[in-house]
Every structure is written in structure tokens, then in C-alpha cells.
Amino acid sequence: MNKALNRWRLGLRIARRDALRAKGRSALVVAMIALPILGVAGADLAVRSSQLSTDEWLSREIGTADARYEVYEAGVPILQHPTDPSDMWSSSWDDEEPGQANRDPGEDGEEEPAGRFRFEDVLPEGATVQEERSGYADIATEHGILWTDIQETDPTAELTRGKYTLLDGDWPTGPGEVAATTQFLTDTGAKVGSEVELAEIDHKVTITGSYELPGSLRSTSLLAPSDSLLPLLDRGEDPSNVRYLVAVDGGVSWDAVQAANELGVQVTSRAVHLDPPADADVPLFQHPDYFRWDSGIDSQAAALIGVAVALVVLEICLLAGPAFAVGARRSRRQLGLIGSNGGDRAQLRAVMLSSGIVLGAVAAVIGIVLGVIGVVLAKPFLENIGGSRFGSWDFRWLEILGIAAFAVFIGTLAALIPAINASRSSVLESLTGAKGVRRGSRALPIAGTVALILGVAVALVGGLSMGSAGMVGVGAVIAELGLVALTPLLVGGFGKLARFLPLSGRLALRDAARNRGRTAPAVAAVLAAAAGAVAVATMTAGIQAQERAEYVPNLPDGTVALTMWNGSESQLDPLRSAAEKTLPVTDRADLSTAQPTAAFCTGGSAANLDWDPDACYLEILTPPENVCPLWEEGSEALSEQETRDLRQDERCRFNRSAGWGMSEAGPVAVGGPEILKVLGLDRPEYRQALEDGKVLVFDRTDIDSEGRVTLAQYENWEQEEPAGTVVLPAEHLDGDGYGLYALMTPQAAEEAGLGTTFAGTYYATSDRPTSQDEQAFRGELDDLVLGSTTSWTIERGYTGDYSLSLLILAIAAMVIALGAAGIATGLAQADSEADLATLAAVGAAPRIRRTLSGLQCGLIAFMGVLLGAVSGLIPALGLLMADHRDRLDWWEREVAEGWDVGPRPELHLALPWETLGQLVVLVPLIALVFAAVLTRSRVTLARRAG
Template sequence: MGRHSTDTPATSPASPASHGSRLDRWRAGWRVSLRMARRDVRRHRGRSLLIVVMVGLPVLLLTAGSTLWFSEDLDAAERLPLQLGQTQGYLVDPLDSAIHQLVDPRTSYGTGPDATEPRAKVIPGYASGQEAGALGRLVGGAVHPVTLSSGTARVDDRSLRVEVMGVDASSAAAALSPKLSLESGRWARAADEVVVTDLGLAAGLPRSGSVELRMPTPEGRSEPHSVTVVGVGTGYASWGAQDVHPVELVGLPQTGAIERQWLVERATSLTWPEVERLNTYGVGVYSRHVALNPDTMVLPPDVTLPSDSSALFVVVAASFGLLLLTTMLAGPAFAVSAARQRHSLALAASNGATRSQLRRTVLGQALVLGALSAVVGAASGLVLGLVAASLTHGARPDHFFGPLQVSWSSVLIVTAAGITSSVVAALVPSRGLGRLDIVSVLKGQNVSAPLRRRVPVLGAALTAVGIGAVLFASYRTADAYIYVYLGGAALTVLGSLLIVPLVLSLVARTAHAMPLPARMAAREAGRHRGRATPTVAAIMGGAAVLATMCIGLQADTERGARTYTPQLVEGQGIIDTPQALSREEAREIVRAADPDLVSLTPRTLMPRADGTTVALAAAQPGCSFAQTAPQIAYDPNSSTSPGDALPRCATIASEAYFPGSGLVVADADELSDFAGLDDAQRRILVGGGLAVLDPAVARALPAVTTQWQQSTPIAQLRPVDIPLDGDTSSWYLYSFKTDDTGRAVGSSVRQSRITVPVVKLDHEQWMRVLGGGYGGVGAFLTTAAVDRLDVTTADSATLVRGRSAISQAQEGALRDALQARVPDGGFTVERGYRRQDGFILAIAIGMIALIILVATLIATALGQAEAAPLLGTLAAVGATRRTRRALAASQAVYLALVGAVLGVLVGLAPGIAISRIITATYTEGGMDFSTVIISIPWLQILAPVVLVPLVAGALAWVSIRRAPVVVRRAT
């Protein structure tokens, strides 16, 4: 009876933990671990809050960023109302040939079945001024023309670039909403009336009154006219299927607009068969129905619609980065947390707790803290993102004009990455509990287990394989080898992580030569490798990424600097407009911007009104006219290979066939001022002379070839040699007409010879008047000489220079003056090669430096918390606050410095390999490694490596401000 009553509870169903299934026991174990984890989080709020910040902050930033991104990035359903209003779609002006479009009418997939472009069908009644009626009959509905033009609005003394959408909104406001909406006032009813939008108001346009507006004419000119603001509203324009953007002004449709669409208003949808029918008339269609239902399109088997998965790719990539970042940052915290629990875990082990139960204790805390951190970070990020999007809409209405949007899939991915990173960060210290020395821990001897030899050996092998893989991939051309490079880089980092404990142990053994605080820090890290290794690993990973990135960017920068070819003398500028300015207009604009600036507007010879071409060519000794005149001597439809030597009779002519052979016309005074000629040179030019480079200087320059090498510096551009008879030059003056192939008709050629005086320019004067494009100029002929020859000329781009290099202020003033006259005009100053990645590099260095600093400070803070009994003992035996500060600072500097130095060494091989990949030249025969640039920017790499540990040490020094509480120690 007694034996039976004793055995009954053991066989009772009330003991599932003992006789349940393995799954039941696993669930019961995790329930206990999670319950203990929740209690530990509440008991140690400070440490828990620290981990919540480390894990939750990246989650917050990514969630807020994804909310901002998706609020700015509109999908098709969000774009269509702003593109089409309530209409069924829009048409674009017909082409001469039939088309085969995709969703976007500007994208096509091929021609007809016979591989030719069939002529488009004629649209009945389509003619200038009758387009709307003809297109309306073609589609069976009403069409509303919408134009888009760019111009310049003058407000007070400022010029603003504006886009003007032209549409008769007063007659179709209901059909065009919300593409157009009116907040106050009325729509424009006349050509001199406009409605200003929120974007225009943000740019500085007034709510009412008049504005001076310059718009391009069909001839390419721009004329100022005054417009009256009659209302405030919103308007959205669209360049294509993927684009929608707000405009500054809304007026009536304009002639000469850069874009014209015809919105289709009817009851039925524009289906794909009807789109194909309209394509036969050369009319492109953007259909609401097709955009929302792309599966209704019938395309050839070899044609597929492009898919846009960039958003998901970026989110997944960012989440992977979050996983690595938070794992590195949270690793030290969980390592210290596991170390603090060693005593309680040893007691549990002594009472029968299994290895898996001990691990679940640490992993349960990571799971609870990770879930709490990720949820708090995601919720805070959502709120921050929505608030930021709302505020940004007011500051940047050109970007944030769509509905606020939360991508829940992105939020879930980021949250899951945050939770996973916490568990991964706790995985390493939890694995270390399997080697827990219960007796040593209960005695208070908290020392890491002896280092296993095979771990660093494996690490060295993985590192060697990784370095070999990245270098091997740098010698290969196939795109698939990028995966070899990435795999090699991952193996290099992984192997280096396995070597870190050995490095800490070796440094600790050789620390006797260090000062006392540094010696104690090194030995402390060597004894507690389980706590120090994650910290060093986090710092090493950041430093390795920094080194790789800096080396790669430096190589790319040096390649850009070596291959950059200035097109002007440094400090000079060039005015670029859709239609060249006249000399008088250019001089007026330049002088209005700054009287100290001078301009040079070159001219080229043009055919006469009757189609006769009048040309000039310098006579070459021993060459007949037929061998010299390029239009007669050379076939305009043929080409020569780069590097070919010039023909014997090649010469300078008004129609250039070779680099350095062009004859340019310029005003004598303008050319003299621009080149800085002396009085004697000026007198010759004013009399109708020719300006050439001094032959003595030209002979010292590289020889001219048949094709211009773009990499030739402007200082080495050489004109084609022509003979000089003292201070004069002999030229052929000839005229001709051309046939359909562009060749001169022999019976129409008329020629004579003329002699012109010559001015020889020194090299500095010559370079001032050069533009580097197409190999430079051969000679400059003055307008006085051309006027006597009855030759028609056309103006080219205007060069600008000052007494010294054009300053940023002068550049801005001239650009404003230019765009006030020509809205689409641009002004570029040659300032040599400028690095484009400086801002990105600064951000990357700052972020990585912040990671190193945060990881170091966290490890130092947690280490100091764990070392509180030791600090108390030191204080009890007379250690001053200065000594304790030195210990804390030394610990921070030591860990940061070891991790940073290891990271730089680890990043060298991937950095050198990526330098080879991006600077090698890809040729038909393979890769040309003669162009490889390997340059290590030690200053950029070592500055964070040295400064960040010092900053961490200084902060750790300051953090020790009070005496520790002396308690009784167990050992």
C-alpha cells in the first residue's frame, strides 16, 4: 500500500513535464524562460532600456524612412487621379508611323511583322487648329488639350523657374478633378491669366497681382509678358506613365509647349484592343483601364512588361543591414547580461538544469527584449514617419503631395529583423553557457573558458579563403563573380571574428609593457573574452566596412580625376541655350551680371538663302583646290579610324572635317578683349585679320589625328598646320550647292583666292578662346573680313571669362540674369574635377564612427557596472577618482582601438579587390588591368580609427564622477 501510494503521483497525468511529449516539454521550458525573462526585464530596467534603445532606434529609423518613402512614392492607383482626373486616359500627338506601345505610350516593343515601320493611317480631319475635333471623333468622346511649358517668373529682383500647365479648366473642371482643383478665386479665361498653386506659393509667387512671365516661343525665343494671378489651386502634370508632379502655374493651353496631351472624356474605358487600333494611326494612348489591368494586354511571347521590385529590394536590403547592425550593437549587452547571470545560472545548473534550459534563459530575455524593442521602435517610427510626411508636405510640396501611406509589409519585415537580430545577438553568449564552470562561478571566479585552438585555426583558414576569393573575383569579367566577391568578403569577416579571442588573449599576455590602466584593461578583456569579443566584433565590422568603402571610393575618385578632360580654361564659363544668343544679347546679359566679365560669341558660316554654301579653306602648298576643299576632297558619308594620320592636304576650313581644323568667326574687339591681345595684335584684327596659334608653339604640341581623343587636355589641343607667308595667309573662297547625299555638285563650284593678314597668338591667349569640344578650333577670322565676303553667319555658344577665375557669386548672378532672359538657358564654369561622393562619404564615415562609438560606450558602461565590486575594492585600498577614470578610459580606448585596427586590416583585401573591379577597363578581348588604380586613403581610414577611441575614452573618463559604494565581496 505504502509503495503504491508513493508511486501514484509519479504516474499521474498531472505530471506532463515528466511524461509529456518532447514538444510539450519544449513548450513548458520556453514558458518558464519567457516568464523569467519578463521578470528580469522589470527588475533591471536600466539595462533593459539600454537594449531597447539599441535595437529599437534602428527599427524606428527604418520604419519612419519606409513611411516617408511610400508616402512620397505613388503607386498606379494613387497616380491615376492626379494624371487623368476623371477621364479615361490621354492621347499624345500622332507620329508619321504606326507604333506598338506598352502601358506608357512613349515605350514601344517593335515594328510591324516585316521588320519595317509601317506608315500611320491618316486621321480624318486632323489639321492645325482642328486636332481636338479629329481626335474626339476618332475615340468617340470629348478630348481636352493639356500643355506643359517651362519658363521664368520674375518676382521683385528674383527669377524663378516655373512650369505652366495649360488647360481650359473652366469648361472641364469636374472631369479634371483632382488633377486640377481650385481653392480660391477662379480659373484662367484669357491668355494673360493664371492660377498659382501651392508649389508656386512655396517658391515665392504671389497669391494675387501680376507677374512677369517669360515663356519660350515656337521659334525657340522667349518673350516677357505680364500675367495676372486670378486664383489659387493645385495642378499636376505627367510626363509618362510613371510620373506625376505638381506645377507652379495653371493657365490656358499654349502653342509651342514642350508637351501636349489630349485627355479623353467618355463613358466607356479605353481597352487594349482600342489602344492597338489607335496605334495604327500613330497615336499613343495612356489608358486608365490598361494601367490598372495590365494583364489585359496581348503582347508577343518575347515581350514582357518591366517589373518594379526596387522598393521591396531596398526594404529587404535595409532590413538585412538592420539585422547586422543591431546584432553587433546588442551583442555586447547580451554578453554582459549573460555574464551577470552566471551565478544564478550556475545555481540552476547545480540543481539539475540542463544546458538547453540555461540557453533558453538567455534567449528568452533576448526574445522578450527584442519583441518589446521592435514593437516600440516600429510604433514610434510610424508616428514619426506620418508626422514628418505631413510636415514635409508643407516644406516640399514638390515631393510629398500624395496620401499618407504605411507599408505594413515593410513594417513587418523590419520588425521581424529587429526581433531576429536580438536573438542572434544573444546566441553567442548563450552557446557559451554550455561550457559553464559551475564551481568557479559559485566561487566568484568569472573567467572565460580556455581558448580552444581549433577556433582561431578555423578562423585563419576562413580568412585566407575569403581573401583569395575576393582577389580571384577581381580578375574576372563575368557578372556572376560578384557573388564570389561577396561570399569571399563574408568569409573574411567571419574568419576574422573567430580570430578575435586569440588576439585578445595574446595582447593580454604581452600587456606587461603597457601603463598600468592599459595593462589592466588588456588583461580584463583577455580574461572576459566572452564579453569583450562581441564589442570588438561590432567595432571591427564597422571599421572593415569603412576601410573597404574608402578604398573603393578613392580609386573611383582618382580614376575620375585622371580621365577628366576640362573643356575650357579653368575659371572660364560657357553659356548654353536651346538657341544660341546673339553677340549683342550675350554681351548685355554678361554685363548686367557683372561688368568685370567679358564674353566671346563665336560664329560659323551658314548657307545663303538660295541654298548656296559659301566656304573658306586655307591653301596648302602642293595641293590643288579639289584636294584642299574638304567638301570636295572627302566623302561626307565616310569615316576614318581613330589615330589615323591626317591627309597631306588636310587644312583649316569653315567646315571642319578633322580636330583642330575649324574656322570660327568672331568680332575683332570681342576676341581681342577675351584673349587679352596687345595693341599691335588688335590693330591687325580690326583690319580684317586672322588669329592663329603661333606655329612655333604649335610644333611643340602633340600631332593632330583624324579623330579627336576626348581625353586630350585643352592645353594639348593643336590646330591643323597651315602655311604662312610672313604675316599673311592664302585662302580659297568658294561656293557650291549640294545634292541629296551632301556632296558638292561639281558644276556649281565657284572658287577664288584671297589673302588675309595674320595675328599669331601665344599659347595662353590661344587657350582662352578655345572650347575643348571636337578637338578645338583651327583659326579665328574676324567679322570685318566676313562682312566683305558677303557670307552668312550663325552664332554659337558664348564663352565668358573674368579678370580672374569666375567666382561662385559671379556664376550665380550670371545664371540668374541669363534665365531671366532665356528660361532654359544654362551657365557652366570650368572648375576642374570635383569629387561627387564627398557628402555620401561624410555620412558613411559619420555613421560608422557613431556605431564604433556607441558600441564602445555600451561595452564600457556595462563593463563598469559589472566591475563595480572591483572598483569598490580599489577605492577601499586608496584608489582615487583619477585612477578609476583612467581605468574606465583605458578600457574604452583599448576595445575601440583593437576593434578598429582589426577592422582596417580586414577591410584592406575587399577594398583592394573592389578597386580593381571598378577601375579595370573592359575591352572586347577581356579586361585591361593597366588602368587599375589602388590607392589607400589612410587619412580617411585612420582618422575615425584614432579619434573615435579617444572620444570614447574621454566620455568614459567623464562618466566616472562619484565614489563607488563599497560592499562585501565574495572573493
């Protein structure tokens, strides 16, 4: 025991002296270990500090109150979670016990309207109460109109303390005064002291101060004194927009919460949050239809986290290992003296491993300290990103000690292989400085090839066949380890290209190939960094491609829809004028809804009476020969294979558009051929069909064998059999109807005896309207008197944009890759000073040193990112395939059960070419330039031993 203790005491003392003697090399190792420790320690402090305690969360939600009362569904009993207000169950969801039945009927026998709900029947007796009301308003800005929230309360009241934070100015005290959130000021360009106009009522208010909501920093809202603003807007009377902060002696118990739940009121109680009831006392948990989500860690997520940690450790060891190897070569004479004086192999290993322990401990201290300082300095930035203020600083010392131990472990692991090699060195070679014969391992390339093939197979099979993210992660790690093992062989292969390069390039490549023990780990470290970035970028590109392919537009891209109901067409004129004045509109098309003949519409039309049950309506009848067998009686007897086959039958597929942009025109729209231009379907054969009086039908199965479509006429919605039918010639239109099932001209409708009701106007645009165009349009509408039955929408197309995320990812990968290449170059210079001195002695120009360093760094970066790009595709493709497998399994299960779940899911793969270009081109170029610029061109010549 004493012998082992003395061995490690001596090793630690030597390691400390060596670290101080070789400050540059030690700093490189410390930097590489400290960098991830800095990130982990900072992330731990940031995450823990952002996780609010119960008291902190309650302070933001209910201030200093004992409880907050708010209506979910007035008069309808609910069941709520004790500590999660969003998790609840309403009795109105139960078919066997409709919630409406729990309301008291009014004098006329109808249900009690929600407006008669009284909070006085719910609030505890003798309680101190602070009311909060919410609403919204349109605010005039320099661009047009901004929609914003309105809050009315007294922010200086004792019960609201902690909910609102005043940043500048004063709280509003009377009518005409408001406070604004910082996000509102940013969006509008207003300042404290500015006046803003409520566009709806031409009323101006003065901003007296700016404030923030600690839990919602991005909130765009105004705060006004109670009953000063919402009454002017005719809002705030709905009980669901009112909340009460309550203070009562003894707090609000769980029994009191349940009593409020009986009246449809949710309660956030301080006493219940601090001392939750047992599960057996929570009725929500006993409800047969309630599903309690498991809060445990998903096994696949845990596997992926483990894979990520393994890759981080691998990368650090790959970078720090060569530095320890160089240190071991520099200390060969010292190790030889220890061996010549009786030191055994265990003593030599202890000396080298002690270097890892010492440098790991230093990196732990520096990383943790810098991580804490970084989080403290970056706190406002992190809070703005997260949209919420931190709670109190939360230092978890056990976790911090674990992070420190992790740093020491990484340092020791990185020094392990150099320690083993040093202990095996001959004492004579160590004392004389002879390098001996270096032979490359023949087993390593074979093992690497096997691991690469095996890893790719595991990742792809695990993803596509098993849908297992864990299997994909394991396969990706195996494949990357295989590439790492192959890296020395690949570096040697790159070295054979040296004869095609000029002098500096030839020297750089040959030096890299000759010193593979130093070059290969650096290339592998760059590989790991690039592989991670490429994997995430490829995943992101694949997800974006899937979202774009699955996006269902409601209208053709850029189309402007102006629709109405229960009114006359002239009410749409103001909207048309505003659109034509402010938006880049081109072709215009007016659409109406086809209605049954007057004889069937004694109760009015469905379009005019907002789906009144007594209204008449039209429906397209499917011909008997085209009816899907799955919808007929006896379909439950079909086998699973028969069900699958029928799902591929055109009769059983949903052949109509899922978009609803033109649904206001009903199933059978009436309009001229100009609508074909708006739809992008303006073909001569379709125009001719309309002119011939035919109905253009979007679903082929609606047309019978004789080329006709049958329109059923119903007198009301309760009628099961049609009161009459209209049979018209039809032609299939191959395109997207965006909510339309059929289209006919006004002349054809008149000849068939059908009525029409105006539905809306649609405009095609030369370009998709911008945000400024839309704000100008809103601003124009603010000066108009519009009917309550009109509405408008603009199809903006797929708007998912991951470019910023990909750019940040690429930059992070660049920094890591450049750092790895720079460290490798620094080690190369430290390891080859004698060779550089020889070059200078034989007359090499000073710029040769700069060029050589630049090319060494650039070549390492190029080899690393090129291999990393290949390596990163493996986990990305595997995870995309796993996700596709999950979606496909779900689709197949639903189809087998007879559900119409749409088309078969497709696998969407896409390569992030921009990210790949940034890594493969920019990283080596930047590495080359920086290394050349930062390298000294002159070498101090000294006598070379030997």
C-alpha cells in the same frame, strides 16, 4: 513532448524575471535588437505606402477622368505599352516604314505639318473633355531670371480632381491671376498675394494661391486659367503641348487606345490599367525590334542584399552577445542551483536561450511600434525627400510578423553561444562563484587569418578577373568574419601597449585585454559599422574620381561662349556688353569659320544657311599614308588581334576633342593668337607659327609627311569628290581644341583665297561664374533686344558633389559606432563594479572612474574604427574593380568588332580621407568625452564577497 514544453515554460518564466531584475542590461539588449527592427519596420511601411495603387496613380495622372489623350508624334503611328506610357515604339523609327509616309500630303505635295493635327479626329464621340496646356516662361526674381513651367487648366473641374492640391489661398479665376507651387515660392521668395513678372513680355500676374502636384513636389510651375497666359507668350499651340482628360460612358477600351495610336496619340486609359490586355493582344510586344526588360531581381543585387542582411545580423549578435554573456555570469548561482536540483544541460540552455526569445520579442514589439510612429511623424520629411506624397497607409501584416520573427531569431542567435557556455559550466564553479581558468583559443586566430586572406583574394579576384559583384560580396563577408575572429588576438596586442600609458589608460587597456570575451565583440561591432561606412565612402570616392576623369568639358573651365549663326556680327554686341558687365571675364577672342572660295559658294555658305544641302563647305583631308586601315575596303577580313593592334595605332584613334564648345567655328577656325589664351595654349612656338601663316592642327594625322594640311572645298553636301583643294603649311598643336580641328589667322585665310563667316566671341574668366553671376547676366539680357540666332553658354566644369552623402554616411556610422562603444562600456562597468569598488576602497580619486570609463569607451571605438577602415576597403576595391572589369570587357568586345569607342577604360581609385578622418579621430574622441561625462564619479562602497 510535455517535458520539453515544461522546460521552455520554466525557461521563459525565469528569463522574464531576470529581464525585469536586470533592467539596465535588458534595456541595452532590447535597444540593440530594436534599433534595426525599427529601421526595417519603418522602411517597410514607408516603401509600401509610397508604392501607389493603380487607382491612386491614376488619380494623380488623370484625375477622375476615364483617359488622357496626348500627342507623341502627330500623324505618325505608334505602338504603346498598355500600362507604361513611357514604353512605346514609333513607326518613324523603322527604316523600312518611315512614319512620315503615313501623313496625308498637303495641297502643295508636301507633308501635312504637325500644326494641322486635329484632336477632334481622335477623341471619343460624346465624351466630356477637359483641356490642359503646358508651356514655359522666364520669371524675373531678385537675382535675375528663373525658368518655370506654365500649366493652363481648370483645377476646380471634376475631371482634374486629385491632380492638384490647393495649400493656401484660392485658385486663379481670371486673366492676370496664377497659382504657384510651393517650390516656386521657395525659389523666388514670393508669397501668396505677391506679383511676379513674366520677363519676356513685361507682364505681371498675381499669385492667388499655392498648390502642389502630389506626384512631383519639387515642381517649379505656375497654374493659370485656360487661354489666359500662354497665348500672351505665343506658346501652347503645338499639339504635343496639349493634353485632354476624357470622360466617356463605358470607359476607353484597348481597341480605342490602339485606334488613337494609329494617329500618333498616346492614351492613358483607366479601364486598360485596371484590366490590361493579354500580351498576345499588345502589338508592341510583337514588334521584332522591341526589347522587353526583365523585371526580375538581379542575381548580383540579391547577393549583395543577402550580404548586407548577414552583416546586420552579425553586428547585432556581436553587440548583444556580450550582454547575454554578462547576464549568464550574473545568473551563475541560479544556473548552478538548477543543475544541483537535477536540471540537465538542455534545461540550462533553454533558460539562457529563453532570455534571447523574451528580449527579442520585446525588441520586436518596441521596434515595430517605434518604427510605425517614426514613419507617421516623419511622413512630411520623407515625402519631401522622395519628391512625392505617400498613398494610403499600407500595413503588410505578414511582412510585419516576419520582421517580428526576425527580431526573435536575432535575440535567440545572440544568446546561443552564452547558452552553450553556461550549459558546459561546472555546477560547483557556478555555486561557489569561481571563475576557473580562461584560455584563449589557438584555433580561432589561425582560422581568422586564413579567412581574412581567403576573403581578400576572393573579393579582389572576383572583382578584377571575373567582374562579379556577388563574388566580391562573399569575399568581403569572409574577410570581415576573419577580422572578427582575429579581434581577440588584436585586442590582446593592443593590451601590450598599456605599459606606455598613465594609470587610467593602463587600467583601461588591461581591462579590455583581460576581458576579451566582452571587449572583442564590441570592437568587432564597431568594426562592422565602420567597415560599411568606409566601403560605401570609398565606392563613392572612386565613382566621383571616375566621373571627374571621364568628364568631357565643352570649353576650358569658366569660359563664356557667345555664338551666333545666320546673322551679322553686330547682333552679338548686346551679349558682349552684358557679359563684360556682369561676369568676371578677362581675355576676349573672336572666331570665324573658314569657307571655300567664292567660286564654290554659289549656293551660299554652310554657316549662313544652317547646313543647307546646297551650301558649300570645307573639310580637312587625311593624307593617304595616315588613313586608318580599319576604314578601308577589306577591313572586315582583319583578324581580331589585328583589329586590336590597329586600335592602338594613332591613325585609328579619335584624336580630336569630344567637346563641342567651339564647334560653331567649324572644322577650320579663323582667329588671332588671343584664342590661344582662352584655350590655355598660349605658347611662343604656336604664336610664331600663326604669324608665319601656318595652320595649327590639333590632330597630328591630318598633317602629311611634308608638314602640310589639305583643305578640300565642296560646292554642296551631295558632292562626293572635292571641287578643289587648298594646301597650306601646318604645325601640330598639342592640346584640346574643344570642337576645333584647325586654327588659322585672318591674314592666312585671305592669302589662301578662303572666305570667312563670323561664329562667336569667347571669354576667359578670372573665376568660374557663380549662380548669382549667371542670374545677373540673365537679368541683364532681359532688358536687351536679342536676335533669334544668338546663344550663350558657360563651362562650369565637373559639378558632381557627393560631400553631403558622405557626411550623412559618416554621421550614421558615428552613431552606430558610438552606440556600440557605449554599450560595451556600460557592460564593462556592470561587469567590473567590484574592481571599481576596490579602487575606491584603496583611495583612488573619484575622477579615476570617469577617466577609466572614458578611456575604455574611446579605446574600443578607436580599435573598432581602425580595423573597420581596413576591412571596408576590401569590398569597395573589389566592387570598383568589378565595375572596371565590366567596362573593360565591353570596350574589348566593341574594339574587336571594329568600333571606335574611345580610349581604354581606366581604373580610378580614391580614398575618402575626410570620412576616414572623421571616423578614426572624431569617433574615439567623442566616445571618450561622452563616456567620461555621463559616468558617475563616486561608487557606493559595499562589502566585497570573498
